[in-house]
Each structure stands twice: as C-alpha cells, then as structure tokens.
Amino acid sequence: MASVAEVRAAVDAALQQVTEGQAAIQAAREKLGEAQQSLAAALDGSAHDAVGAAHASLSQADQQLEECLGATLIAVEQAQTYTANL
Amino acid sequence: MSLLQDLGAQLRATSDELPTGPVTAALDRLRSATELLNWVRQTSVDPLGVPQLGNAIEHAEHAAAALRVAQDAIAAYLGVLGLAADAGAPPPDRDRRSGRPDERVAPPPEPAPAPPPPERLGPWWRDRVTRLTGEAPPRPEEVPAGRSQVDTGELLRRVAAGVRSGDRARLGRDLHAVQASTGLALSAMTPPVLHRLAGDLLGHEPRPEDVPRLRSAAAGRVRSLLPGTPPAVLDTLLARICRAPAQPETGTHPADSAVTASVLTGVLLARLGRDANSLDPPAAEPVAAPGPAAPEPATLEPAAVEPAAIPEPARAAEPAAVEPDAVEPAAIPEPAPAAQPAAVEPAALEPAAVEPAAVPPRAASEPLRPDADA
Numbered sequence: 001m002a003s004v005a006e007v008r009a010a011v012d013a014a015l016q017q018v019t020e021g022q023a024a025i026q027a028a029r030e031k032l033g034e035a036q037q038s039l040a041a042a043l044d045g046s047a048h049d050a051v052g053a054a055h056a057s058l059s060q061a062d063q064q065l066e067e068c069l070g071a072t073l074i075a076v077e078q079a080q081t082y083t084a085n086l
Numbered sequence: 087m088s089l090l091q092d093l094g095a096q097l098r099a100t101s102d103e104l105p106t107g108p109v110t111a112a113l114d115r116l117r118s119a120t121e122l123l124n125w126v127r128q129t130s131v132d133p134l135g136v137p138q139l140g141n142a143i144e145h146a147e148h149a150a151a152a153l154r155v156a157q158d159a160i161a162a163y164l165g166v167l168g169l170a171a172d173a174g175a176p177p178p179d180r181d182r183r184s185g186r187p188d189e190r191v192a193p194p195p196e197p198a199p200a201p202p203p204p205e206r207l208g209p210w211w212r213d214r215v216t217r218l219t220g221e222a223p224p225r226p227e228e229v230p231a232g233r234s235q236v237d238t239g240e241l242l243r244r245v246a247a248g249v250r251s252g253d254r255a256r257l258g259r260d261l262h263a264v265q266a267s268t269g270l271a272l273s274a275m276t277p278p279v280l281h282r283l284a285g286d287l288l289g290h291e292p293r294p295e296d297v298p299r300l301r302s303a304a305a306g307r308v309r310s311l312l313p314g315t316p317p318a319v320l321d322t323l324l325a326r327i328c329r330a331p332a333q334p335e336t337g338t339h340p341a342d343s344a345v346t347a348s349v350l351t352g353v354l355l356a357r358l359g360r361d362a363n364s365l366d367p368p369a370a371e372p373v374a375a376p377g378p379a380a381p382e383p384a385t386l387e388p389a390a391v392e393p394a395a396i397p398e399p400a401r402a403a404e405p406a407a408v409e410p411d412a413v414e415p416a417a418i419p420e421p422a423p424a425a426q427p428a429a430v431e432p433a434a435l436e437p438a439a440v441e442p443a444a445v446p447p448r449a450a451s452e453p454l455r456p457d458a459d460a
Contacts, residue, residue: 007126011134014122018139021115025146028105028112032153035100042096043163050163057156058104061149065109068145072116075135075142079123082134 008083015079018072025069032062094169101160109150116143211266214341218314221258236264238271239365242279242348245272246362249352254311261345269344276347277326279365283354284327294330297321307353312346319346 036058043051120139127134212223236244241264248257261269284292284300292300301324308320319342325331355362 010122010126014119014126017115017119017122021112021119021142024108024112024115028108028149031103031105031108035104038096038100038103039160042093042100046163048163048166050159050166054156054159054163057152057159061152061156064145064149064152068112068142068149071138071142071145075138078133078135078138082132 004086008086011079011083015076018076022069022072025065025072029062029065029069032058032065036062090167090169094164094167097160097164101157104153104157106150106153106157109146109153113143113146113150116146211264211269211341212262214339215258215261215269215345218312218342218345219254219258219261220313221255221262223262224259236268238268238275241268242272242275242351243362243365245348246352246355246365249307249311249349250356250362252311257311257349266341270340272344272348273340276344276351279351280323280327280347280354283351283358287354287357292328294325294328297324297328297330300324300327303357304350304353307356308346308349311349315342315346319343320350323347323350 036055039054039058043054116139120136120143123134123136123139127136216222241260244260245257248254248260281292284296287303288296288299301321304324305317305320308315323343323346351365352362355364
C-alpha cells in the first residue's frame with residue numbers, strides 16, 4: 001500500500017528529471033548563443049535566403065527553449081505545492 | 087586552405103556544434119518526468135504540473151526541429167558556395183566521444199514487409215561461439231522468447247555489458263542467442279567504434295606504434311573472455327585500429343573477428359569507464375551540470391588485466407586512466423596535436439563532454455604519465 005512518503009518520493013524523482021532537463025536546456029541555450037555568434041561572424045555580408053533561414057531558425061530554437069524552460073518552472077512549482085500540502 | 091575552405095569549415099563546425107544532443111537529452115528527461123507524474127496522479131484532479139510539462143516538451147520538440155532546419159539551411163548555403171560535395175558528409179569523428187557506432191556503417195534497419203526466411207547457419211555460428219567462449223549453447227527452453235530478434239547494435243551493447251560484468255557465461259548466451267547474420271554483422275559495425283574508443287583511451291588518433299599499448303591494455307581481458315580466440319585475430323584487429331599493416335589472415339573463421347571485435351569494444355568501453363548504453367545510437371547524450379572542472383586524465387592500468395581490475399559500474403565515475411607501459415620508451419606519447427580536428431571536435435565541446443564517465447580529450451601539452459611507480 002502506498003504511503004504519502006512514497007508519493008512524495010515519486011514526485012521528487014520526477015522533479016529531479018525535470019531539473020536535469022532544465023540543466024540540459026540551459027546548456028543548449030548557451031551553445032546556441034555561441035553558434036549564433038559564430039554564424040553571424042562567418043556569414044556577415046551575406047544576403048542569401050539560406051543564411052536568413054539559418055539565422056531565423058536559430059532564433060526560433062532559442063525562443064522555444066526559453067518557453068520550454070518557463071513551462072518547466074511552472075510545472076515544478078505546481079508539483080512542489082502539491083507535495084507540500086500532502 | 088583557401089578562404090572558401092576556411093569559411094566552409096567554420097560553417098560546418100557551427101552546424102555540428104548546434105546543441106541537438108542537449109535538447110534531445112532534455113526531451114528525454116521531461117518525458118520521463120511526465121510519465122512518472124502521470125503515474126502518480128492517475129486518479130487525482132490535481133494536474134501536478136503535467137500539462138505544463140507537456141507544453142515544455144512541445145517547445146523542446148519545436149526547438150529541435152528548428153535546429154534541424156538551421157542545419158539544413160547551412161548545408162544549403164554550403165551548396166551555394168560550391169562546397170556541396172562534402173557539405174552533407176558528417177564529420178568523421180562526430181561521435182567519437184560517445185563511441186556510438188557510425189550510422190553510415192550501420193544504418194537503422196528499415197521495416198521489412200515480410201520476415202526473412204530463417205537462416206540455416208545457426209549451428210555453424212553456435213559451434214564457433216562455443217569454441218571461442220567455451221560456453222555451450224543454451225537449451226532451447228532456456229532461451230527467452232525474442233532473443234534472436236535483436237539487431238546487431240543491440241547485440242554489441244549486450245556483449246559490451248557482458249564484458250563489463252566479466253560474465254563469460256552471459257557473453258556466451260548473448261552470442262549464442264542471435265542468428266549468424268546478426269553476429270557476423272559485428273564485423274562491419276565495430277571498426278569505427280573501436281577506432282574512436284581507442285583514440286579516446288590513448289588521447290590521440292591511434293597510430294601504428296600504439297599497437298603494443300592497446301594490446302597490453304586489452305589482450306588479457308579478451309583472452310579471459312574468449313579463451314578460444316586465436317591471438318592473430320586480436321593482433322589483426324589492433325593493427326587495423328591503429329592503421330598499421332596487419333599480418334595476412336590465413337584460415338580465420340569469419341565469426342572469430344566479429345566476436346573478438348565486439349568483446350574488444352566492451353573491453354575498451356570498460357577501460358574508459360563508459361556504460362554499454364553509450365553505444366546506443368538513438369540514445370540521448372547524457373548531460374552533466376556545467377561547472378565542475380573536467381576530471382583529470384588518468385592512468386592506463388598495466389597490462390595483464392584480470393576481470394576484477396576492470397572498472398565496474400561503481401567505478402564508472404572515476405576518470406579512466408591512460409598510463410603507458412613503463413618499459414617501453416615508445417609508450418610515452420608525443421603531445422596530441424592540438425590542431426587536429428579531434429581536439430576541437432564538436433562533441434567534445436558539448437556539455438555532455440564533462441560527464442563523469444567520459445574521458446576528456448587529453449590536453450595538447452599534457453603527456454601521458456609514465457608508470458614510474460609500477
């Protein structure tokens with residue numbers, strides 16, 4: 001039979017996974033920023049469509065990662081509130 | 087290098103360094119968390135953050151897709167530059183750090199419309215496995231259903247796990263359980279993996295003069311697990327890894343090379359303190375929290391390695407060791423050339439590169455430490 005402690009432990013385990021995911025997202029954003037700078041330096045002066053598409057995709061990826069991170073923060077907060085009230 | 091080549095190299099490097107690995111890793115973590123929370127809250131009206139996690143997963147998937155689009159755009163622009171011929175080619179050492187099999191060598195099997203007819207080489211393969219491992223084939227009732235359905239990549243992982251555990255019986259069971267075609271395909275899958283793992287262990291691209299060091303690091307372990315393998319088979323494999331001229335093979339059984347190569351893969355993985363799952367091509371790259379300094383390069387344990395001396399999972403967090411043989415002057419290597427692609431390979435720059443189980447690339451100015459205490 002499950003106990004409150006077990007429920008809390010399971011939620012904590014899930015939150016640990018979320019925390020690791022957040023770390024990965026942050027690392028990805030750092031790498032992405034470096035890639036954007038590198039690409040901007042290398043492609044300075046080009047007006048080719050592919051270059052514009054690359055820049056736009058990287059910006060979109062960064063924005064999606066930011067929103068992803070925000071969503072995980074809300075999820076963590078909700079889960080922590082739940083376990084705190086058990 | 088021309089200006090154009092330089093620009094192309096920069097663009098390729100940027101494309102390769104895009105953080106697809108960390109995003110994939112994040113996706114995996116978030117999916118695991120969602121599954122766990124779903125299980126916990128199955129009958130609860132409290133969402134427990136699950137919808138938000140679903141949103142997060144969706145955003146991460148979009149980010150991954152955007153990264154792929156960016157890579158495609160860069161590849162298209164390389165084509166515009168006239169560098170398309172090699173623009174699509176993945177860098178040769180892209181997966182070097184993780185030791186994953188090159189997907190060009192072992193492409194994922196496509197779903198077949200109908201199962202192929204059963205092969206008739208089973209006894210031939212099992213007889214040779216018995217000879218190599220000294221383990222008799224299991225009785226049919228001892229073989230779990232579906233064991234023969236594993237592909238070569240899965241077989242390689244199982245063999246590597248068996249090597250790590252030092253369990254020859256398990257190794258024999260795993261090899262006996264597959265069809266001959268699956269087992270023989272190890273010969274095609276292992277060479278790039280072995281080359282990368284050996285490079286990671288040595289700290290530089292394997293060279294012909296590294297053959298004795300690799301032999302001393304792996305031969306004892308391979309012999310203990312495969313007492314029936316001819317020594318020439320291992321020597322040939324090591325020579326190929328180090329791009330050294332190999333002795334012509336005479337009368338070698340085709341299974342010998344396949345099985346020995348897979349066991350050698352497991353031995354090198356164990357030496358590096360890596361898990362067999364790191365051979366999983368679709369597996370996400372593990373991510374370590376940024377910040378801690380990279381582990382110190384360590385020492386290559388002396389030659390004759392008994393099973394107990396091989397790093398076990400509990401020791402996986404320790405940096406693997408690369409220490410030369412003290413009695414061989416050639417064992418003290420030259421500094422690794424910093425300008426080589428391996429020194430700046432994208433994978434090594436990823437956060438995953440600081441995972442505890444991974445061996446960091448050796449610094450260019452850092453020679454291997456002679457085993458003076460030994």
